[in-house]
Amino acid sequence: MCGLFFARKMMSFSQPFSSFSPLLAVNTAASSLFENVSFLSFLTDSFLVAAIVLGLILWIARKATTNMQLVPHPAQNFFEMVVEFFYGFIESIVGPKVAPRAFPLLTTLFIFILISNWFGLIPGVGTIGWGEGNGFGVLHEVEKPLFRPATADLNMTLGMALVVFAFWIYITVRETGVWGFIKHTFGPKGGLKGFMGAVMVVIFFFVGIIEVISVLLRNVTLPMRLYGNIFAGENVLHTMSSMLDGSGPVVSFLGSVLLPLPFYFMELLVGALQAMVFTLLTAVYIKLSTTHDEEGHGDAHH
Numbered sequence: 001m002c003g004l005f006f007a008r009k010m011m012s013f014s015q016p017f018s019s020f021s022p023l024l025a026v027n028t029a030a031s032s033l034f035e036n037v038s039f040l041s042f043l044t045d046s047f048l049v050a051a052i053v054l055g056l057i058l059w060i061a062r063k064a065t066t067n068m069q070l071v072p073h074p075a076q077n078f079f080e081m082v083v084e085f086f087y088g089f090i091e092s093i094v095g096p097k098v099a100p101r102a103f104p105l106l107t108t109l110f111i112f113i114l115i116s117n118w119f120g121l122i123p124g125v126g127t128i129g130w131g132e133g134n135g136f137g138v139l140h141e142v143e144k145p146l147f148r149p150a151t152a153d154l155n156m157t158l159g160m161a162l163v164v165f166a167f168w169i170y171i172t173v174r175e176t177g178v179w180g181f182i183k184h185t186f187g188p189k190g191g192l193k194g195f196m197g198a199v200m201v202v203i204f205f206f207v208g209i210i211e212v213i214s215v216l217l218r219n220v221t222l223p224m225r226l227y228g229n230i231f232a233g234e235n236v237l238h239t240m241s242s243m244l245d246g247s248g249p250v251v252s253f254l255g256s257v258l259l260p261l262p263f264y265f266m267e268l269l270v271g272a273l274q275a276m277v278f279t280l281l282t283a284v285y286i287k288l289s290t291t292h293d294e295e296g297h298g299d300a301h302h
Helices: 002-010 045-065 074-094 099-119 154-186 194-241 249-258 261-290 294-301
Strands: 129-133 139-145
Touching: 045 074, 045 099, 045 154, 074 099, 074 261, 099 154, 099 261, 154 194, 154 261, 194 261
Parallel strands: none
Antiparallel strands: 129 139
């Protein structure tokens, strides 16, 4: 781990081509890799990292599932362990009926987010790129990085949240039906009748409106939580690494390595935690919308 951190720092001092710089803050917007080519403008630094992460996941999955044997080889054994663990975990949240449909999405989300978060700590991510030179063969600041942590791009996290929302609608309607969802959201609870029953109808109608607003707001809270934590972490590492700048080359270098080191380990924990939070909240949303009372179950069966 320390070796990775030192490598990340040393890259800025060992290259003569003005293509590297010390660890710097992540730009708020992703940079297009082909700004002068309109039909390729969608290829950004975060898109490139996301494609690398996706390719890595597919390669590992293919390697683990090729030539599967009764006595599993190490890659197959690890893959089966991951699948078994996540399936059991997801089933304990959403239930055995919904788990087979929710498992592929939730497991893919967790693995992709986790690797994307940790990929941002690899030497070169956010530190290789183009910018203004300082006249000594080293960039003073990377203005356009070649690699950008995928989950530090709001476009990526928002896209994942919209996919989650679309899947949530699909699985909710499939399990409860359109009328079942409307009744579950706006219908009065408690079985009261008469005047109090009418009052409860009005109350739960407005409660249903609040619930719909809450559901729509998930498309903001889910991506912003993930993006904010990863983006903030990258900037914390930058801030700590530059605190002793101007104190001489030796002190500045040692400070840029030692001061961020505790936060570097913390970002490993934050990356895993945020992947779990995003996946767990998605599972809970699915659980809440696909769970009905006995009356709702009866309606669905009929």
